[in-house]
Every structure is written in structure tokens, then in C-alpha cells.
Amino acid sequence: MLSFNVIATICLIYVGTLFAVAGLAERRARQGRLxxxxxxxxxxxxxxxxCTAWTFYGSVGSAALNGFEFLAIxxxxxxxxxxxxxFLRKLVRIGRTQRITSIADLISSRYGKSNTLGVIVTLxxxxxxxxxxxxxxxxxxxxxxVFTEGSSSEASPTITALFIAAGLALFTILFGTRNLDxxxxxxxxxxxIALEAIxxxxxxxxxxxxxxxxxxxxxxxxxxxxxxxxxLAEGIFAPRWVTLTFLSATAIICLxxxxxxIVVENSAEKxxxxxxxVFPLYLLLMCIFVMPIAATGLNILPKGANxxxxxxxxxxxxxxxxxxxLAFLGGFSSATSMVIVAAIALSTMASNHIxxxxxxxxxxxxxxxxxxxxxxxxxxRRISIAxxxxxxxxxxxxxxxxxxxxxxxxxAFLGVSQVLPALIGALFWRNxxxxxxxxxxxxxxxxxxxxSFLPSFGxxxxxxxxxLQNGPYNISFLRPQALFGITIIDPLxxxxxxxxxxxTIVFVFVSLITNPSPLERLQAQKxxxxxxxxxxxxxxxxxxxxxxxxxxxxxxxxxxxARLLFTQFSKKQGRQGLPEINIELMETLxxxxxxxxxxxxxxxxxxxxxxxxxxxxxxLIAVADxxxxxxxxxxxxxxxxxxxxxxxxxLRIVNNKLTKLSTQKDDxxxxxxxxxxxxxxxxxxxxEILQSDRILNKxxxxxxxxxxxxxxxxxxxxxxxxxxxxxxxxxxxxLNLSNxxxxxxxxxxxxxxxxxxxxxxxxxxxxIDWIENTLNTDVDRxxxxxINLITNAVKYNNKEHPELQISGKKTNGNLxxxxxxxxxxxxxxxxxxxxxxxxxxxxxxxxSGVGLGLAISQEIMKNLGGSLTCLDSEDGxxxxxxxxxx
Amino acid sequence: MKNNTSTKRxxxxxxxxxxxxxxxxxxxIAICLLVSPxxxxxxxxxGQTEFAFVMIYIFGVWGALILMxxxxxxxxxxxxxxx
Numbered sequence: 001m002l003s004f005n006v007i008a009t010i011c012l013i014y015v016g017t018l019f020a021v022a023g024l025a026e027r028r029a030r031q032g033r034l035x036x037x038x039x040x041x042x043x044x045x046x047x048x049x050x051c052t053a054w055t056f057y058g059s060v061g062s063a064a065l066n067g068f069e070f071l072a073i074x075x076x077x078x079x080x081x082x083x084x085x086x087f088l089r090k091l092v093r094i095g096r097t098q099r100i101t102s103i104a105d106l107i108s109s110r111y112g113k114s115n116t117l118g119v120i121v122t123l124x125x126x127x128x129x130x131x132x133x134x135x136x137x138x139x140x141x142x143x144x145x146v147f148t149e150g151s152s153s154e155a156s157p158t159i160t161a162l163f164i165a166a167g168l169a170l171f172t173i174l175f176g177t178r179n180l181d182x183x184x185x186x187x188x189x190x191x192x193i194a195l196e197a198i199x200x201x202x203x204x205x206x207x208x209x210x211x212x213x214x215x216x217x218x219x220x221x222x223x224x225x226x227x228x229x230x231x232l233a234e235g236i237f238a239p240r241w242v243t244l245t246f247l248s249a250t251a252i253i254c255l256x257x258x259x260x261x262i263v264v265e266n267s268a269e270k271x272x273x274x275x276x277x278v279f280p281l282y283l284l285l286m287c288i289f290v291m292p293i294a295a296t297g298l299n300i301l302p303k304g305a306n307x308x309x310x311x312x313x314x315x316x317x318x319x320x321x322x323x324x325x326l327a328f329l330g331g332f333s334s335a336t337s338m339v340i341v342a343a344i345a346l347s348t349m350a351s352n353h354i355x356x357x358x359x360x361x362x363x364x365x366x367x368x369x370x371x372x373x374x375x376x377x378x379x380x381r382r383i384s385i386a387x388x389x390x391x392x393x394x395x396x397x398x399x400x401x402x403x404x405x406x407x408x409x410x411x412a413f414l415g416v417s418q419v420l421p422a423l424i425g426a427l428f429w430r431n432x433x434x435x436x437x438x439x440x441x442x443x444x445x446x447x448x449x450x451x452s453f454l455p456s457f458g459x460x461x462x463x464x465x466x467x468l469q470n471g472p473y474n475i476s477f478l479r480p481q482a483l484f485g486i487t488i489i490d491p492l493x494x495x496x497x498x499x500x501x502x503x504t505i506v507f508v509f510v511s512l513i514t515n516p517s518p519l520e521r522l523q524a525q526k527x528x529x530x531x532x533x534x535x536x537x538x539x540x541x542x543x544x545x546x547x548x549x550x551x552x553x554x555x556x557x558x559x560x561x562a563r564l565l566f567t568q569f570s571k572k573q574g575r576q577g578l579p580e581i582n583i584e585l586m587e588t589l590x591x592x593x594x595x596x597x598x599x600x601x602x603x604x605x606x607x608x609x610x611x612x613x614x615x616x617x618x619x620l621i622a623v624a625d626x627x628x629x630x631x632x633x634x635x636x637x638x639x640x641x642x643x644x645x646x647x648x649x650x651l652r653i654v655n656n657k658l659t660k661l662s663t664q665k666d667d668x669x670x671x672x673x674x675x676x677x678x679x680x681x682x683x684x685x686x687x688e689i690l691q692s693d694r695i696l697n698k699x700x701x702x703x704x705x706x707x708x709x710x711x712x713x714x715x716x717x718x719x720x721x722x723x724x725x726x727x728x729x730x731x732x733x734x735l736n737l738s739n740x741x742x743x744x745x746x747x748x749x750x751x752x753x754x755x756x757x758x759x760x761x762x763x764x765x766x767x768i769d770w771i772e773n774t775l776n777t778d779v780d781r782x783x784x785x786x787i788n789l790i791t792n793a794v795k796y797n798n799k800e801h802p803e804l805q806i807s808g809k810k811t812n813g814n815l816x817x818x819x820x821x822x823x824x825x826x827x828x829x830x831x832x833x834x835x836x837x838x839x840x841x842x843x844x845x846x847x848s849g850v851g852l853g854l855a856i857s858q859e860i861m862k863n864l865g866g867s868l869t870c871l872d873s874e875d876g877x878x879x880x881x882x883x884x885x886x
Numbered sequence: 887m888k889n890n891t892s893t894k895r896x897x898x899x900x901x902x903x904x905x906x907x908x909x910x911x912x913x914x915i916a917i918c919l920l921v922s923p924x925x926x927x928x929x930x931x932x933g934q935t936e937f938a939f940v941m942i943y944i945f946g947v948w949g950a951l952i953l954m955x956x957x958x959x960x961x962x963x964x965x966x967x968x969x
Binding site: 068071075078079080081082083085086223226227230236237241242245270273274276277280281284287288291 | 906909910912913916917920921922923924925926937938940941944945948949951952953954955956958959960962963
């Protein structure tokens, strides 16, 4: 047998381990090495705080008394967790986005940040949880007495409970009030609880395995034993089964400690996905050996043994000291983890919703600094923790040992379940109002107290035995356990039905007859549309009507301007009356408002009116798409206009060319006709003289016929030249290419011009160094060019001794021949036109030529693959003939 | 290209929606099998083997639900907030 001292020592060592684990975890978290502290497994294990001493010891007792019934308590949470996507995920998302610190905070925040609601939920939670904490203390002291029974050192249960309560309070204060912001999470506490979760699971399974294979002797024996020993109700599915499933499903959401571990301590949504199957698995493992233990206990232990303690007493009866110690630690873990988390959750609620508002009210006159608030919050949390555990202890002392405590678990569940209608409304019903929530929770609370909580004292507290039997003032209609004369056999089912039913009715009714305040509407929008992109497209302005916006616009822009703006939008949308709310309208309004009240205020006004989630991702994508399309379109336009400009420029150039060509043609024609006309005129007039009957002497006759001949020759030459030029220009000329010496060509040219040079008394200098080069060229044509250049140099020279310098240079496979005279030269302005047809220089004195020479020469040079250019020169004209060397 | 990605996004979204709708089926199955008169089909009749039968039924359904929840949590983990 384990002595009390030994078990106390084991207990202290275990508690010391918990402190160390929590301390280490806190230290790791502070250093930022979160690692496994943030793993989904730790999260899931911490949720197992649902399994309290009531599970650890109580479910075996329940199984011994009622058979399968206890399973409903674990099937409810299983259903909630496997359907996590539809409820818990939203709850967790809201908790994370809205920085929710407790269930009271959630309800208060959703319903317009109403502190009244916060206070109501907090009080409800404290009322519901205090008996539950007392139950844990009772389990703990009860498990201690198992070890002290029959021994000399008998410790008083009240003293034991006091020590336990003090220890728990110390632990909770140390590790539960480290961080102010509850969203910063209590890594130490959570890790310690995860450890306790493992301990209690291992303890229960160990006892189970020992019982099945060590005591009863195998599976089939155990099954047979269960059939003989355990009660099997005629039909498991009964009102009570449904009630228990419903209550437990509600409790896993609404219990302050469950809300704390599931929502507040959640660090990542994906942890919920893991918990969705690991937590049900944990519950299954916790339940699987409960019935074998119950059956075996009933079998081997003396009649009258407390079935609640079978987990401990079977190993003790079989003299398995170590197993008994392990089972004791399992129970200890179950109870302490519940008390710790509940105390943290409740203290957060109490300090945030009761102490802090009161303190702020008290020091309203002084402007409190933030440090002040911090100190007050931490202190109030510590005091709250001590108070809550103290309440539990007091409750235990006052009611300790009574059977009332055994059934308090379910009654506590029902108490906190009164939050459920308001909670579901908070998450899914836009029109749920603050008043609806207040009335709903208050109604549920009162009915719960009247039909369940107060009767649980069995007539010892407020409601007397007589009232329970016959109703207040003997009005049987109001009997606490048969309201309205309707008898429901099971008091729990009765209480659940009436409290939840009336609660919901009141919630819906009051919500429908009241209107939500703007802040409530805003919060509703935030809560219900917490997924943002999952809401439908029409969520732009879903929370706001065009009337609201119109009113707001009237207040800021003035009646007339607002009407004008809204009418414009209606017209644009093709609607009668007020326009539909879209992004464009909101943006316009915001811009207009910004003009009156500044950008920041305008934005907050619009976002407040419409809600934060008003612009969905789809909208943004649509806007982005439109922008991209716009950009593409304008780029295309730009390219097109560039192309157009380019072709217009080309056309303009072509047009210019054509105009120029046309002018040239006109000029050419008029020149040609002019040039033809002059000789034709003289030919005609002289031939007329010849035809006349005047008698002319021979000399006159000869003279006239000579003139006619000369002029005819001139005409022929002119026509030849024109023909030649047109052939050259069209490239149709036939070249007589042959290898020839430049000297030969030049010689020919000089000989042809000998007479003209002699007549003009001119001098021609030829530099003969380069003259022996062989060319592949048309000798006649090239000499024609040279002749033309020499003739021009001589003909247009007004000097007494005209001089012409012919020199040459060989460059890059080309022969350059320069003709440089000492004549009047060609003015720079006229250089570009001298190669045009029929061009005669303005200062030209002699005008015997027709002005085709240079044009022909240039065309010849082009045809020969060379060029003829006129160079700048200060004295005389300078022409450069370039031709390729063969 | 733009159309392709948006189509892909649509398909992904539809797929996720289908999975979420399927995931609603698990709690509904759970309620049908465990919190409905179906249960009494296993407990009404008298006879000594019934006890084991009920146990196997309840724990079997429970285990199957856990398995389904496990598969579903794998499928759904794409849809949860990665932060």
C-alpha cells in the first residue's frame, strides 16, 4: 500500500516536472525558438483538457451505472471536430483576425462591442465553471483519500483540497499571466497541459490493458463480463442520448476553457485540420477501456465500492502499486489541467470585462497612462485566478461530499451552453442584434438556474424541497422540473429543452424586432464575411443600402450635390431611383468626401459604411483585367498611329518627289520647246525669204541657206542630245566597253577641243604622272565627258588667258580626274542645280549651249560606274570625275 | 495565358468547394449513424451477444469517422489559411 506521504511526494515531483516543462517552454518561446511548441500535436493534446477528472474517474462510474450513456459525452465533440470546416474553422479565423481573447470577448465584440454582454457571459461562465472546479478538487481529494484510508496518518479532505487549490493557483498565476495580450498565447501552460494529456491517456490505457489482460484474462472474458455486469438499456437512442450528445457538442465550443485552447491558443489554422481527426482519436482511446474497467470493478471489488474510483482501486486491490501511482497521476493531470485552463480563461474574461471597466470608471478623472492599465490588468488577472480557484474551493467545502457534485458536470455544460444561440447568430446571422443576444443569454441563464442549477442542490439552496415538488406558491404550472405542466422524465433533458428552446425563441424574436446599431452591422460584416474571398461577388456594399450611402452623402456633400451625383450614377446604370452600389460609385463618393473632410476620414467613412470585406478578390481581379485590356488597347493604338505617321511621311516624300518630277517635266518641256523654237523660227523666216519672189543675188542666197543649214544642224544636235539624255537616264544606252588608256581618251578630247582652245587663247596643263592607267570604259563616251568639261572651262571663262588644270589621283581603286579652271567659278548656291537639264548659270555671258552638256556628262559617268561632281572652290570651277580602275 | 490561369483557378476553386461540401457529409453521416434511431436497431432485441455488437458498432463507426476526417483533413489543408 502506498502511504499518503509517498503519494504526496510523487505528486510534488510531478508538479515540479510540470513547472519545469512550463518554464522551459516559456523560455524557448521567449527566445523565439517555437519549433515543436507550435506543432499541431501540442495543439491537439491541449484540446484534451476537455477530458477532466470527470472523464478520468467519472466515465467509469457512469458506465458502471448507465452502460453506454457516457459515450455520448465524447461523440458530441467528435461530430463537432470532424465537421471543423463548417464551424470551428470560422470560429478560429474570427478569433485570429479579430484578436479575440475569450468567448465573452467574442460575443461582446460581435454585438457592437457591448460590455453588458461581456459581463453577462463572464458571470454565466463563472457560475457554470465554479462547481466544475469544485468537482475537480473533490476528485483530487477523493483520490488522495483512497491512499489514506485505513492508514494512521489521515489528512483532512479540506486541508488536502486547500493545498491543491493553492498549488494550482500558484502555477496558473506564474504561467498564465506572463503575457498581457492573450493572443500572444501561453506556451508554458499549453505545453504542460499537453504533457498532462499524454500522462492521462497512458494512465487510462495502462489500467485498461492491465484490467483486460491482467485481471479478467483476455478479450472474450472481458466481453462476457461486460454483458453480465453492465446495464444495457433498451435502446440507446433516447432523449437523454440526444441531449447528452447535443450538450457535449455545445460544451466543446462554449466552455471558456475549450474556447481558450481551441481558438485563443491556436497559432495556425492548419492545426485545426490535424486536430479534426487526432482529437476524436484521442477521445476514442480514452473511452475504449472504460467499460472493461467498469465491468471488472463491479466484478472483483466488494459491493458498495465507489465506481468513480475503479481506475485507482482496481490496481490497488491487485496490489499493483506502480500502476496505481500512474493512475493517480492520470487523474491528477486531468483535474489540474482543467482547473488551470479554466482559471486562465475566466480570469481573462473577468479582468477584461468586469475589473478593467470598473477601474477605468473609477479613475475616469485622471488620464490613465498605458502602464497603469497594464499593471491593473496583470494584477486583476492574478487576483481573479486566485478568486476563481477560491470560489471552487469554497463551493467544494460547502457542498463537499454531497451527491449533488457528481451530476454538476452536465449542469455546468448546460449553463455555458446558453451562449450557443447568440454564438451561432454571431457567426452566421447578419440581423442578430445586441438586444437579442442579451435577452437570449439572460433568459437561458434564468431558466437554467431555475430548472437545473438550483434544483441540483436538492432543495437545500434557495429553492426548497416544497417548491421543487409543487412549484412556487404551489403553482404546479411552474414546477422547476416540469415547466408548463409538461412532464419530461429526465430532469436534464427537461432543462436542456426548455432553456435552449426559449433562449433561441427569445434571441430570434428580439433580434427581429430590434435594429442593429451601425457598429453592430460593421462587426456583423466582419464576422460573417471573415473568409473575404469566399463571400459572393455582390458583397460590394452588401452591408449597406443605397439609401444609407445617399443619406451619408447628403450630410457631407449637401442635398443638391448628392442628388445630382446619385442621379448621374442611376442614369449611367440605366436605373430608376437610387443607383446600385458598385466600386465606381464608392470611389467617386470617397473622392468627393475627401474634398470636404480629408482623404483619411473619407476612406474610413466609406469603409465603415460598407464594411471591410466589401471589395472582393474577384473585383480586384476584374479591375486589374480591365486595366490590362486598356493598356493593351492603347498600346495597339499607339503602334497604329506610329505606323500611320511613318507612312504619311513616306507618302509626303513620294508626293514631293512626284511634284518635283512633274515640275521638272514641265520645265523640261518648256525648255525643249523654247530651244526648238529659236532655230525653227530662223529656219522658217529665212525659208520664207527664199520662197518670196524677191530676187536675191547669189551671195544673199548662200548666206540665207547657210543659216538655214546651221540652224537645222543645231536642231538635229539638240534633238540628238535630248534623245541621248533620255536614253542615258533610262539606262537603255548601249555602252561600248573596251580596255583603254586614260591618256588615249584624254588625247582624243584635247584634239577635239584644239580649235576652241586655240580660239580662246587658252592654256591647258595636264599632269601626266597617273595617265598610263588602263580603264575598262566606253572611250567615246568618256571623251565626250572630257570634251564637255574642257569646252565649258574655255567657253565660260572671261579671263584673257583662260587656263585649265587637269590633274589626277588614284584612291581606293578609283581614278579621280580634276578639272580646275581659272574662270568665274560656280557660286555655292547654284552648285546643286548645274547638273539639271537646260540649266544656265545666271552670270553666264555666252549662251551658245542649250544646257544639256553637264546633265549628259553626269548621266554618262553614272552609266560608266563613276561620278561627276562639282567641288567647292575659291578660284574658278572645280569638277571631279571619278571612275573605277579596270 | 491569362485565360488559362483563370480557368485553372476556377477549376481549383470548384474542386475545393466540392471537397468542402463532401466534408459536410461526415458530420451528417455521424449524426445519422450515432444520434438517430438507427442505433436502436442494434439494441432493441434481447439476446446475450448484443452487448459486444453495440460496442463494435459504436467504436467501429467512430473509427471510420476518424479515418474519413483524416482523409478529409489532408484534402482540405489546401484551403486553410497558410499564415
